[in-house]
Amino acid sequence: MGLDDGCNTGLVLGLGFSPTSTSPSKSNNTTPKIMKHAVSLKFYEIEPSTLTLGLSGDHHQFGTSRKNNNIPEESSNGELYRQTSSPHSTSAVSSFSVKRERALSGEEIEIERVSEEDEDGSNARKKLRLTKEQSAFLEESFKQHSTLNPKQKQALARQLNLRARQVEVWFQNRRARTKLKQTEVDCELLKKCCETLTDENRRLQKELQQLKALKLAQPFYMHMPAATLTICPSCERLGGSDHGGATKAPKPHFYNPFNNPPAAC
DNA sequence: TTCTTATATTCACTTACATCA
DNA sequence: GATGATGTAAGTGAATATAAG
Numbered sequence: 001m002g003l004d005d006g007c008n009t010g011l012v013l014g015l016g017f018s019p020t021s022t023s024p025s026k027s028n029n030t031t032p033k034i035m036k037h038a039v040s041l042k043f044y045e046i047e048p049s050t051l052t053l054g055l056s057g058d059h060h061q062f063g064t065s066r067k068n069n070n071i072p073e074e075s076s077n078g079e080l081y082r083q084t085s086s087p088h089s090t091s092a093v094s095s096f097s098v099k100r101e102r103a104l105s106g107e108e109i110e111i112e113r114v115s116e117e118d119e120d121g122s123n124a125r126k127k128l129r130l131t132k133e134q135s136a137f138l139e140e141s142f143k144q145h146s147t148l149n150p151k152q153k154q155a156l157a158r159q160l161n162l163r164a165r166q167v168e169v170w171f172q173n174r175r176a177r178t179k180l181k182q183t184e185v186d187c188e189l190l191k192k193c194c195e196t197l198t199d200e201n202r203r204l205q206k207e208l209q210q211l212k213a214l215k216l217a218q219p220f221y222m223h224m225p226a227a228t229l230t231i232c233p234s235c236e237r238l239g240g241s242d243h244g245g246a247t248k249a250p251k252p253h254f255y256n257p258f259n260n261p262p263a264a265c
Numbered sequence: 266t267t268c269t270t271a272t273a274t275t276c277a278c279t280t281a282c283a284t285c286a
Numbered sequence: 287g288a289t290g291a292t293g294t295a296a297g298t299g300a301a302t303a304t305a306a307g
Binding site: 165 | 293295296
């Protein structure tokens, strides 16, 4: 395992962006940022309809049961709720706002007034647990693309019978978890590197002590030019000009753990 | 062309809630 | 049943990019 293993996280994929693909509307202006984060841009070549991930039924609706309270009122009828594009505009507390959103096709659509108050009138924040099926579906989607464009977000939300905002938040949190996990892996890696370097440092210190002791015990070496004192790389013993033909002093070797990672790394 | 403003999106951090031991 | 730990949905503010004026 190496630092490049982030490739296996599904976050860093190829750059297959096609500028002529899915409408580069105003709401789709995240492309440069996505590129900055090295996330696959092939995603934008995929039509939302291709997001169907092999579950039975073309437009399988998840969570039709509302036992888990994960179906918002607005989405249950499919008409009342429409997504507001800004993540902040659907706050559970202050969601009364009328905004205009440019649809991907370019025209504007009116955003409905949305109230997320409970039926009893309280607007207490409630935890909405996604069903296993919804989570699994989102997970599968995430494996393919770690970010969504608005169209795909909407398509996913429709398929899962969730709000687009919920899909968006799920992907956001999922990216955060992936990053955290990767950070932990990197941390472990660096710890191992540190241990290896500590061991190597210890060994070199010991070797230095031996050399110093040898130097004191054998005054003969004091008469030799320092450049002729070399360490045989095979037997790791001090050698002179007559040892294995090692007459030239070795080049200074500056160890760089990033260019020359030790075995543990 | 350059600057300003509005808007959209993402991330990092945080909070709140559900679940489990 | 109470409680603390953990996982995760969701809120918030900052940063950034882009389009339009």
